[in-house]
Amino acid sequence: MRRLGEFFAEKVRRWLPDSFSFAIILTFVSMLMAVIITRTSASNLMLSWYKGFWIFLEFSMQMALIVVLGYAVGTSPVFTRFFDWLAQRIKTPLGVYLTVLIVGGITAYIYWGFTVAVAVLAMEMARRVKKVDYRFLGACVYASLMPTVFGLSITAPLLMNTPKNKFIELGLVDRTYPPAETIFSGFSLITLAITVVVVIGTMLLMRPRTIDPEWDMAEKIEKGELVLDEQKSMAQAAQTDLMPADKVDRSRILTIFTCICGFAYILYHFGTKGSKGIDLNSINFTFLIFGLAFWGRPTAFARAILDAVRGVASIIVQFPFYAGIMGIFMFTGLSKVIADWLVSFSNEVTFGWFAFVTACIINMFIPSAGGEWMVIGPTLLTAAKEIGYPIGKLIMAYSYGDMCTNLIQPFWTLVFIPVLCKLTNIRARDIMGYTAALCLVWFVVLSIVILVS
Numbered sequence: 001m002r003r004l005g006e007f008f009a010e011k012v013r014r015w016l017p018d019s020f021s022f023a024i025i026l027t028f029v030s031m032l033m034a035v036i037i038t039r040t041s042a043s044n045l046m047l048s049w050y051k052g053f054w055i056f057l058e059f060s061m062q063m064a065l066i067v068v069l070g071y072a073v074g075t076s077p078v079f080t081r082f083f084d085w086l087a088q089r090i091k092t093p094l095g096v097y098l099t100v101l102i103v104g105g106i107t108a109y110i111y112w113g114f115t116v117a118v119a120v121l122a123m124e125m126a127r128r129v130k131k132v133d134y135r136f137l138g139a140c141v142y143a144s145l146m147p148t149v150f151g152l153s154i155t156a157p158l159l160m161n162t163p164k165n166k167f168i169e170l171g172l173v174d175r176t177y178p179p180a181e182t183i184f185s186g187f188s189l190i191t192l193a194i195t196v197v198v199v200i201g202t203m204l205l206m207r208p209r210t211i212d213p214e215w216d217m218a219e220k221i222e223k224g225e226l227v228l229d230e231q232k233s234m235a236q237a238a239q240t241d242l243m244p245a246d247k248v249d250r251s252r253i254l255t256i257f258t259c260i261c262g263f264a265y266i267l268y269h270f271g272t273k274g275s276k277g278i279d280l281n282s283i284n285f286t287f288l289i290f291g292l293a294f295w296g297r298p299t300a301f302a303r304a305i306l307d308a309v310r311g312v313a314s315i316i317v318q319f320p321f322y323a324g325i326m327g328i329f330m331f332t333g334l335s336k337v338i339a340d341w342l343v344s345f346s347n348e349v350t351f352g353w354f355a356f357v358t359a360c361i362i363n364m365f366i367p368s369a370g371g372e373w374m375v376i377g378p379t380l381l382t383a384a385k386e387i388g389y390p391i392g393k394l395i396m397a398y399s400y401g402d403m404c405t406n407l408i409q410p411f412w413t414l415v416f417i418p419v420l421c422k423l424t425n426i427r428a429r430d431i432m433g434y435t436a437a438l439c440l441v442w443f444v445v446l447s448i449v450i451l452v453s
Contacts, residue, residue: 019410019428020314023321026365030325034332045332052327053320064316066153067415069287070113071308072301076294079117087124093132096125097140097207101200104144109151111287116308118144119416123423126217133208134215138420139434142413146199146442149396149403150183150192153283155370156377156399157182160391161278166374172381173391179278181392188396191449195442202441206434217423226423254298262289314414322411325365330375335362339379351389352397352450355380359401360443367411369402400446407439408432 017025031049034040040048073079086103090096100122107114122137148154159165160177167173182188213219220226266286270277295301309316329335339358346354358376366372377398384394406412410428420426 017429019414020318020321022410023318023325027321027325027328030328030334030365034328034334037337038332038334040332045328048327048331049324050327051331052324054323064319065284065288066111066113067116067315068113068305068308069284069291070111071116072291072304073111073287073294074107074114074117075120075304075307076291077296078294080120083117083121083124087121087128090125090129093129094204094207096122096129096132096137097204098200099125100137100140101144101203104141105147105196105199108145109147111153111283112145112148112151113153113287113415115141115145115416116419119419123420126423127221128218130216130218130222131211132216132218133211134217134420134424134426135430136206136208136434138417138426138431139438140203141416141420142407142431142435143199143203143438145406145412146195146403147192149399150188150195152183152278154183154399155368156373156395156402158278158283159370159373160395162281167377167381170378172378177392177395181390182395185392185396187393187453190453191396191400191446194445194449198442198445199438202438203434206437215424220424251298252296255292255296255301259289259293262292310418315411318411318414319368322366322368323371326368326371326375329362329366335375336379338362339376339383343379343383346383346387348387348389350451351384351387352393352453353447355384355394356397356401356404356446356450359398360405363402363405364409367406367409369399372402373398397450400450404439404443404446407435407442 027049031045034045034048035042086099090099100118103121104115104118107118119138119141122141126132126134126137157177157179160167160173160182161179163176165176168176217226262285266282266289269282291304292298292301295304338361342354342358342361343351358380359372362372362376363369366375380394380398381391383389384391410432413428413431417426417428
């Protein structure tokens with residue numbers, strides 16, 4: 001397994017372009033596929049591409065908020081103190097890798113935006129423990145995202161549990177699908193347990209035997225080759241020197257009032273709706289209020305949000321391009337042709353696997369679980385009803401496919417790479433060879449699980 005990881009790591013570092021270049025390349029590939037497969041005209045192709053840029057602005061904002069709020073909460077004093085305490089107690093490279101995988105997996109299950117905070121934890125431990133390969137540690141951060149697909153913030157199940165969603169409006173389904181039929185179903189929980197074993201086992205078996213000194217951050221710090229910026233946000237003036245406006249900005253009274261109102265609504269929302277109340281808006285609102293509460297002061301929370309927006313600037317820029325690819329797949333009929341072709345081979349036993357494979361393929365072009373579901377969901381839902389395949393199980397099989405090829409799609413590395421870059425210049429290509437090997441292993445295991453379940 002270690003040789004497999006080293007093989008993929010070397011090839012990916014050599015050939016994988018940066019994420020924005022990758023998005024542009026995929027745009028041209030999707031255009032070419034649309035022309036060849038659907039025989040669409042050049043004018044229709046351009047219109048479809050442009051239309052896709054702007055039709056998912058609300059959804060794009062929801063996704064951006066997930067990342068930004070996850071960063072703000074995960075880098076709050078409550079979390080950073082815990083991570084600092086934890087980092088001081090891990091003494092071996094194996095312990096570092098295992099801690100990132102476990103802590104990252106737990107937090108990702110709750111909220112995938114916490115990956116930023118896991119990157120902070122990884123960085124802190126890499127500063128303290130020698131013989132840790134920083135590239136492989138970055139791969140562990142990315143791999144720890146995988147429980148997200150079973151958790152509380154996975155997009156497709158949340159969309160299907162959102163009242164008056166697109167699929168109900170189109171008449172494709174006649175009701176919402178609560179978490180009991182998707183992320184909390186027996187099928188999902190069993191697959192989660194298998195995935196935890198596969199991810200931790202595969203990653204630990206792949207860990208490098210020898211460490212390139214260039215990627216041993218603790219060693220470089222000890223030798224003085226790496227100088228850290230230890231400046232932290234602190235009060236710039238004494239309270240007595242503050243102007244009245246500054247005192248208002250730093251007042252905890254505003255935070256307390258807002259959080260009381262926010263927590264009151266959260267208790268009411270989930271108290272009356274239970275797990276059915278878990279959707280994109282409620283998740284984002286919950287973490288908005290928790291973020292404000294954890295930071296304590298409005299100005300401190302605002303600064304954290306500003307830092308988060310800087311960190312996800314590349315995502316904000318690239319999201320419209322991937323939305324443009326979505327437009328090509330949607331409005332030229334390319335996604336329907338591909339999905340129909342794959343589904344045409346299936347029956348009530350194999351349909352879930354073909355949905356899984358379809359999601360694996362299209363996710364390379366549309367690396368947003370929710371956006372991709374909006375594109376191919378109608379075709380898959382129609383076929384599932386005709387075949388008699390459970391809708392809840394279909395949603396999860398699709399979600400697994402989306403997560404599987406995320407491991408070879410560099411887009412979401414932009415969430416945490418800026419944090420890791422605070423120690424050294426690290427790029428997606430440096431970590432994704434290891435996650436590509438994990439992708440291959442997980443694809444085989446999930447294929448078996450879906451077909452036999």
